[in-house]
Amino acid sequence: MQYSDSLVPLIIIFMAMAGIFPIMLAGNKPSLRSKFIVGVAVLVFVTVAAQVPAIFGGQVLTCTLAKVLPGAWIKLRIDAMGLMFALVASFLWIFTSFYAIGYMGSLKEHAQTRFFVFFAIAIGAALGVAFSANLLTLYLFYEVLSLSTYPLVAHDQTEEAYAAGRKYLTYLLGSSIAFILPAIFLTYYYTGNLDFADNVRSGIFSGAVPPNVVRLIYVLCLFGFAKSAIMPLHRWLPAAMVAPTPVSALLHAVAVVKVGVFSTTRVMLYFFGVETMDSLGLGMPTAYFVSITIIVASMVALTKDNLKARLAYSTISQLSYIILGVALLTPQGISGGLIHIANHAFSKITLFFCAGAIFVASHKKNISDMNGLGRLMPFTFGAFAIASLSMIGAPPVAGFITKWYLFLGSLEAGQVGIILVLVASTMLNIGYFAPVVYRAFFASPMAGKSGEGLREAPLIMVIPLCCSAFISILIGFYPDFLMTFVKGVLG
Amino acid sequence: MNHNLPVLVLAFPLLAAFAVNLLGKISKKHVAPWTLASLILSAGTSLWVLKDVLQNGKFSYTVGGWMAPYGIELVLDPLSALMLVMVSWVALIATFSALPSIKKEMPGREHLFFSLYLILICGMMGLVITGDAFNLYVLLEITSITTYGLIAMGKGRAPLSSFNYIIMGTIGACFYLLGVGYLYLLTGTLNMADIASRLPALYESPTVATAFCFLIVGVWIKMAFFPLHGWLPNAYTYAPKGASVLVAPLMTKVSVFLMIRIMFSIYSPEYDFLMHLGIKNLVVWAATIAIVGASLIALTQKDFLKMLSYIVVAEVGYMVGGVWLANQEGLTGAIFHILNDSLMTLCFFLVASAIAYRTGSSRIADFRGLFQKMPLTMLALSVGALSVVGVPPTCGFFSKWYLLLGGVEAGQWEFVAALIFSSIVNAVLFYRVFEVAFSHSEEEPSLKFENSRILETSPMMIPPLVVIPVVLLVIGLSAGPLVREVIRLAVPAL
Numbered sequence: 011m012q013y014s015d016s017l018v019p020l021i022i023i024f025m026a027m028a029g030i031f032p033i034m035l036a037g038n039k040p041s042l043r044s045k046f047i048v049g050v051a052v053l054v055f056v057t058v059a060a061q062v063p064a065i066f067g068g069q070v071l072t073c074t075l076a077k078v079l080p081g082a083w084i085k086l087r088i089d090a091m092g093l094m095f096a097l098v099a100s101f102l103w104i105f106t107s108f109y110a111i112g113y114m115g116s117l118k119e120h121a122q123t124r125f126f127v128f129f130a131i132a133i134g135a136a137l138g139v140a141f142s143a144n145l146l147t148l149y150l151f152y153e154v155l156s157l158s159t160y161p162l163v164a165h166d167q168t169e170e171a172y173a174a175g176r177k178y179l180t181y182l183l184g185s186s187i188a189f190i191l192p193a194i195f196l197t198y199y200y201t202g203n204l205d206f207a208d209n210v211r212s213g214i215f216s217g218a219v220p221p222n223v224v225r226l227i228y229v230l231c232l233f234g235f236a237k238s239a240i241m242p243l244h245r246w247l248p249a250a251m252v253a254p255t256p257v258s259a260l261l262h263a264v265a266v267v268k269v270g271v272f273s274t275t276r277v278m279l280y281f282f283g284v285e286t287m288d289s290l291g292l293g294m295p296t297a298y299f300v301s302i303t304i305i306v307a308s309m310v311a312l313t314k315d316n317l318k319a320r321l322a323y324s325t326i327s328q329l330s331y332i333i334l335g336v337a338l339l340t341p342q343g344i345s346g347g348l349i350h351i352a353n354h355a356f357s358k359i360t361l362f363f364c365a366g367a368i369f370v371a372s373h374k375k376n377i378s379d380m381n382g383l384g385r386l387m388p389f390t391f392g393a394f395a396i397a398s399l400s401m402i403g404a405p406p407v408a409g410f411i412t413k414w415y416l417f418l419g420s421l422e423a424g425q426v427g428i429i430l431v432l433v434a435s436t437m438l439n440i441g442y443f444a445p446v447v448y449r450a451f452f453a454s455p456m457a458g459k460s461g462e463g464l465r466e467a468p469l470i471m472v473i474p475l476c477c478s479a480f481i482s483i484l485i486g487f488y489p490d491f492l493m494t495f496v497k498g499v500l501g
Numbered sequence: 502m503n504h505n506l507p508v509l510v511l512a513f514p515l516l517a518a519f520a521v522n523l524l525g526k527i528s529k530k531h532v533a534p535w536t537l538a539s540l541i542l543s544a545g546t547s548l549w550v551l552k553d554v555l556q557n558g559k560f561s562y563t564v565g566g567w568m569a570p571y572g573i574e575l576v577l578d579p580l581s582a583l584m585l586v587m588v589s590w591v592a593l594i595a596t597f598s599a600l601p602s603i604k605k606e607m608p609g610r611e612h613l614f615f616s617l618y619l620i621l622i623c624g625m626m627g628l629v630i631t632g633d634a635f636n637l638y639v640l641l642e643i644t645s646i647t648t649y650g651l652i653a654m655g656k657g658r659a660p661l662s663s664f665n666y667i668i669m670g671t672i673g674a675c676f677y678l679l680g681v682g683y684l685y686l687l688t689g690t691l692n693m694a695d696i697a698s699r700l701p702a703l704y705e706s707p708t709v710a711t712a713f714c715f716l717i718v719g720v721w722i723k724m725a726f727f728p729l730h731g732w733l734p735n736a737y738t739y740a741p742k743g744a745s746v747l748v749a750p751l752m753t754k755v756s757v758f759l760m761i762r763i764m765f766s767i768y769s770p771e772y773d774f775l776m777h778l779g780i781k782n783l784v785v786w787a788a789t790i791a792i793v794g795a796s797l798i799a800l801t802q803k804d805f806l807k808m809l810s811y812i813v814v815a816e817v818g819y820m821v822g823g824v825w826l827a828n829q830e831g832l833t834g835a836i837f838h839i840l841n842d843s844l845m846t847l848c849f850f851l852v853a854s855a856i857a858y859r860t861g862s863s864r865i866a867d868f869r870g871l872f873q874k875m876p877l878t879m880l881a882l883s884v885g886a887l888s889v890v891g892v893p894p895t896c897g898f899f900s901k902w903y904l905l906l907g908g909v910e911a912g913q914w915e916f917v918a919a920l921i922f923s924s925i926v927n928a929v930l931f932y933r934v935f936e937v938a939f940s941h942s943e944e945e946p947s948l949k950f951e952n953s954r955i956l957e958t959s960p961m962m963i964p965p966l967v968v969i970p971v972v973l974l975v976i977g978l979s980a981g982p983l984v985r986e987v988i989r990l991a992v993p994a995l
Contacts, residue, residue, distance in 0.1 A: 076894065077981040079902065084894060084978070150893045157887075167940060179932060187890070187924050195905050 011089075011208060016071035018061060019086035019141040022096070026054050026134030030127045037123035044111045047126050051107045054133070055100040058093070065093050066494060070208070072143060082204040084150065087143035090498025091279070091348065095272050096140040098352045102264050102359055103133050105474035109363055110256035112470035116370045119254060125165060129257075131158040136265040139273060144204040145194050145281065148273060149186070152235070155269055156182040162257045163250045174249040181236050181246035189234030193227045197281075206280035209501050210344070213283025221290055224282070228292055231277045237270025238333065239326045241303040248322040255366030258318060263325055263358035268351055271332045275347060279499070284339050294425070296337035300330035301431040308438035315376045317365045320442060321358070324401060327435065328354050335416050338428070343419025345496045346412050352492050353408035356482045357400035363475035364394040367467035377446050384450030386464045389472050391450045393479035398443035400482045403436055408485035506553070507562050507575050510546045510585060511626050513539040514592075518619035525612020532611045533600050536619060540593040543626075547582075547589040554582040555987065561632060574692060576632035576766075580836065580991035584629035584758050587840055591750050591847050592622045594965045598854045599743030601959035605858060606741050607654060614654060618747065621647035625755050634681045634767065635691040637759070641677060641723065645670045648752065651744035652736050662735035669732040673722030680715030683708050684767070693767050704772055713772075716763045724756030724817050727791030734810035738863075742854040745806070750847040753813060754839045757820045761836070765993035770827065781825055785913045788822030791815065792919040796926040805856070805863045808930060809849050812889065815923055816842045822916050823904045831907025832992045833984060838900035840988075841888070841976065845897060848885035848969045852878050855958040855966060871938035875957050877966055879938055884970035886931035888977070891924045895973050899980035 029050030036043040064071065065088060075084040088096075110129070114122050135158055138151030156179065164175035198204055200219045207214050215224050236243040247267065251258055261267075278287060278296075287293050304327050311323035332354070335347020367390045368374055372383065384391035396407060403413035413432065420428040466472050485492065517539030524531035554560060554577050564573040577585075596618075603614050624643035631637050649670070653663035685691055687708055688699040703709050718729075725733040733753075737745045764770075792815050799811035820842070823835030855878045856871065857863055872879050888897035901920055908917040957963060976983065 076978040078894065078899060078978065079981060080985075083981075146893060153887075153892050161939070164939065172936060172940070176932075176936070183928055183932075184925065187928060188921065191891070191924070192921060195902070195909075199906065199909050 012069045013072055013208075014069060015073065016088075017073055018057070018071050019073045019088050020075065022054060022057050023086070023134050023138045023141065025057065026050065026100075026137055027131055029054075029130045029134075033126050033130065034123060040115070040122070043123065043126070047111065047130075048104065048107045050130060051100070051103045051133075054137070055097075055104055058096050058100045058137075061088055061093055062097070065090055065498065068498075079146075079198075081202045082144060082146045082198055084147050085143040085205070086138075086141045086147065087206075088141055090495045091272075091276065092140040092142075094348070094492065094495035095268065095351060096137050098355045099133065099136050099140070099265055099268070102260060102355060102478070105359070105363075105478055106256055106260040109259070109366070109471050109474045110254075112468045113254065113256050113366050113370060116468055116471075117254075119165075121165070124161060125254070128158050128161045129260075132162065132261060132265060136269050139269045142206075144206055145197065145277070146204050148276070149190055149194060152186060152190075152237070152269065152273060153183070155266060156186070156237075159257075159261055159266055162261065163253045165254055165257070166252065171252050174252040177249045178246045181243060185234050185236035185243055189230040193230035193234060196223060196227050196230075206276065207283055209283075210279040210499060211284050211501075213286040214281060215283075215286050224286065225290055225292065228282060228287075228290075231281070232274060232296065235270045235273040235277075237266050238274045239267055239270065239303075239329055240300055240333070241306060241326070244303070244307065244326045247326055248319055251316075251318040251322050255318070255362060255369060258322075259359050259362035259366065262322065263362050264355045267325060267329055268355060271329050272351065274333055275336045278333075278336050279344070284344075287337075288339055293337050293339040294423075297334050297425070297428055300333045300337065301428065303327065303330040304334065304431060304435050305438070308435055308442065311442045312438065314442075315378050317368070317375060317377050317380075317446070318362070320377065320446075321361050321365060324361075324439075324442065325354075325358055327438075328358065328401065331412065331416065331435075334428070334431075335412075335419060338416075338419040338423045338425070340419045340422040341500055342415050342422050344500060345493070346415025346419050348496050348499060349415065349489065349492050350409075350412040353400065353412050353482070353485060356478050356485065357397040357408055360393050360397035360475055360478040360482060361401070363471065363478065364390050364397070367471050367475060370471065371467040372464055377449065380446070381449050381453040382455035383464075384447070387466050389466055389476055391447065393475045394450070395447045396479040397482060398447055400486070401443055402439040406483065406486040408482045408489075410486055411489045504562060506546055506550050507577055507585075507630060508564065510543050510550060510589060511623050511630075513543040513546070514619040514626075515623045518616045518623070521612055521619060522616035525615070529604075529609070529611055532615050536596055536600070536615050537593075539619065540589070540596055540622070543622075544586075544589040544593045547586045550577060551582040551586045554579055555990065573636055574632035574694075575630045576693070577630060578991075579987065580758070580761070580993070581630045583836075583840070583987060583991050584755070585626060587843055588622070588625050588629060588751055588755065591843055592625075592747060594968065595747040595750065595847060595851070597965045598746050598851050598962045601961045602746075602854050602858055603741060603743035605959075606656075606743065610654070614651065614741070614743065617647045617650045618744070621651065621747070625751055628755055629758055632693050633691055634684065634693055634696060637762075638674065638678050638681055641759075642674055644752065644755075645674060645723075648744075648748055651748065652740040654744070655739050655741045657739055658735065659739040659741075662732075662739045666732040666736045669722055669729075673719045675719075676715045676722065677719030680712045680719060683712035683715065687712070693762070696767050697769060700768065701771065709772075713763075713768060716767075717760065720756050720760045720763065721821075724753045724760070724821075725814050726787075726817055726821055727795050727814055730795070730814045730817075733814060734807050737810045737813070738804060738806040742850075742857050746847070746850040746854050749809070749813060749850050750843040753817050754820075754843045757817065757824070757835070757839055760821070761824055761832075761993065764824065770993070770995050781827055782913070784825040785822050785908075785911070785916050788818045788825065789913075789915045789919040791818030791821065792923045796923045799930055800926060803865060805865050805868070805934065806853055808865070808934075809846070809853065812849075812927065812930070813842075813846055816846075816889075819901070819904060819920065819923075822913075822919075823907060826904075826907040826911045826913060826916070827995065828907050828910050829992060829995060830903050830910055832995070833988055834900050834903030834905075834907050836991050837903060837980075837984060837988050841896040841900045841973075844969065844973060844976070845885050845888050847965075848881060848888075848973065851962070851965050851969060852882045852885065855962045858962065859958045865934055865937055868934060868938045869940050872935075877957050877963065879935075881966045881970045882931075883935070884973055886927070886935075888973045890928045890931065894977040896976035896980065897973075899977055899984075903984070
């Protein structure tokens with residue numbers, strides 16, 4: 011790998027965050043503001059995408075901002091793993107921008123400027139996490155993300171929204187201060203270094219650090235990144251569903267939760283390294299521990315009638331797939347885990363977009379009220395069906411690729427238990443997604459609740475959700491592009 | 502170096518104090534320009550002094566040409582020069598907020614207030630650069646008496662709070678004076694360097710230990726080291742806003758500096774009593790209790806200023822603990838934290854003054870809708886809060902970092918745990934403020950906006966509110982070079 015100094019990572023983060031100024035200035039002119047919102051998103055995505063050739067060519071771009079502590083600087087870097095996540099987040103930001111403009115406009119929400127400003131800061135912070143070169147920098151952006159999403163979660167400013175916001179910050183800030191900060195500190199104390207390693211094997215802990223200290227730091231990291239919603243630190247996510255749907259879609263399906271699993275896997279691969287994880291026996295316990303989350307969250311999802319709540323528990327379950335894959339510590343398992351960051355993002359954002367579109371069109375939140383809606387909103391429910399297939403892991407949609415590699419990885423690791431978990435989880439996925447699609451298309455509308463006058467949500471919302479569903483299929487057919495990133499990570 | 506520079510730093514505010522008092526009698530218009538001009542000159546000169554000390558090393562100045570140990574000696578080493586810069590700049594920035602708030606709170610008496618105010622600043626500057634133990638006592642009394650006066654000028658319970666402070670402050674000063682008395686009996690001198698050179702021969706004497714205890718407890722009362730903090734919360738809450746914005750950021754921090762002076766310039770790390778493991782650990786435990794206790798009390802407060810006061814008390818625990826860890830990292834953290842905490846506290850009290858100016862209230866429940874009404878102020882408060890919680894890259898993170906390193910190195914895990922606990926408590930404290938400030942104010946306008954034509958707050962209060970958050974971030978981002986080039990030099994040799 012070639013390391014080269016570059017201002018690009020800084021510029022990308024700066025662009026996303028500086029995007030708030032034109033949005034603020036155009037606060038009173040909604041149409042101009044919309045143009046800025048989309049413009050910033052496109053600009054950021056194009057700049058991120060422009061880095062792909064260099065990274066595929068084996069380059070790593072680094073940028074040191076401040077030498078704040080000896081051996082622990084505020085430092086950015088773009089490598090394959092970070093770029094893959096940044097690409098997904100910034101790409102979906104464009105869709106979400108269109109969708110959010112439509113959603114917020116249709117519902118005539120209050121304080122829209124504030125909403126879009128904090129949205130931009132949140133994306134900037136997520137990109138910052140993707141481009142962090144060490145744990146200190148990652149922690150910094152991680153906290154910025156927690157704080158900047160609070161006004162989005164509490165957007166409604168009702169008692170329920172405040173309660174959700176309180177829970178949100180308690181879980182996310184509380185766990186990061188109580189666990190991550192000590193982890194950073196212990197690592198620095200024992201190694202004098204916080205930089206991520208340049209490959210996934212060696213990690214930064216030499217043999218000189220007592221094994222139990224490394225284990226402690228590992229456990230602190232696993233629970234500290236509560237954004238990954240591993241049980242029992244998952245409760246903030248269903249609560250955060252009180253936020254407007256675009257927030258649930260981008261932040262609670264892509265940016266925030268993916269920052270959680272990205273941080274966890276980043277630390278597993280580049281901080282501890284496969285070899286250390288292996289020799290300290292950390293991989294399999296982690297895999298089985300997150301298996302609990304996979305199964306239990308799916309079972310909870312079965313019981314939820316509120317569509318967004320069901321999706322939230324589905325997200326909790328699916329996030330743990332990513333950690334499970336990496337914890338297998340085999341090349342196939344890691345591939346399956348990392349590629350699921352992208353696969354789950356495209357599919358789950360589709361599902362949330364659909365939930366929002368259904369709400370805007372019919373003001374319905376509960377699955378039991380959606381009988382027959384599919385015939386009135388064919389595009390929305392069509393996309394929903396495709397994304398559900400992806401969640402289930404059926405070919406040829408993106409989720410199949412994940413399941414394929416996860417199965418291969420478990421075989422490689424020789425873990426029959428994990429295979430059973432994956433099978434059970436697939437069954438549960440079918441159990442909670444199939445009824446939604448079935449009701450929408452085949453069940454007859456309930457008496458007295460005619461769908462008169464009901465039609466699809468505005469085009470500005472329907473087009474993004476169709477696009478993201480289409481991309482899910484595209485990934486299923488052509489996973490090579492994403493696999494190139496994974497190969498870059500595995501070296 | 503121009504050898505009169507250190508005295509000039511003090512002379513500007515001292516002379517201006519008289520000018521403000523006399524000219525202020527004629528017209529109140531003279532108060533602001535004289536106060537500001539003297540403080541700007543003083544702050545500028547102090548930077549010059551620091552630069553000189555960092556380049557040319559320690560420097561002592563003999564007042565009036567009388568040589569030590571008979572004359573008054575001013576000692577300018579990297580630590581005291583750093584403190585001098587801190588005091589003069591914080592005072593200058595605080596004044597931008599004090600001028601409008603005092604004009605509003607006590608119209609017609611500004612000249613009286615600001616002459617005391619300037620003498621207090623002068624006294625604090627003297628405290629940090631004096632090299633004489635008895636002069637230190639005199640200056641301690643000057644700062645205390647001016648502070649009593651400033652606090653008593655407030656409304657409501659202010660005189661009573663001031664009276665409490667007088668009692669406690671006097672006890673503290675007496676303790677300190679007794680300690681100095683013992684040292685004088687033993688060594689026959691009052692010059693710190695002179696005492697330090699004679700003491701090692703007497704280290705076995707119990708009188709030396711007695712003197713040490715009196716001196717340390719004396720400054721502990723002055724710095725409100727929990728549980729000797731009783732006087733502080735009321736004094737800072739009921740004082741005129743213009744007084745607390747100056748006193749709160751500086752007085753406790755200067756006292757911590759005095760403790761370092763006593764421990765490392767009068768006594769030395771070789772002094773057995775100081776380094777004795779039992780005592781050392783005990784004080785760090787006391788600091789731990791201070792942090793946890795004050796943090797818990799802060800949780801129960803409904804008044805913003807009271808809450809801030811208890812945070813100040815908890816932070817004193819940080820610094821005392823850091824110093825008594827008595828290792829390189831702990832002292833680095835403590836000295837860095839003196840600087841950071843004074844800036845953070847300044848930030849909070851600037852915000853509190855700005856809010857009080859606009860709404861006339863400091864109750865957290867009255868903060869509804871402040872994010873809409875005073876966005877700049879709340880932005881400043883957000884940065885300050887992040888810093889006190891210890892989120893990088895704000896400066897609070899880095900001093901806490903060194904304190905943690907020192908705690909681990911000394912094996913004082915209870916102190917480490919207390920620091921993390923206090924971070925979490927601070928997060929909760931400020932979260933509650935922000936939640937109220939974030940909520941709507943349309944339905945029930947609980948804010949008593951006295952003047953709806955004001956945009957944010959008094960225009961004069963705006964520049965500090967913009968500058969201080971930036972400073973908190975800049976210090977954080979430049980923590981590496983700052984520690985390497987300045988703070989490490991200021992750490993006493995161990």
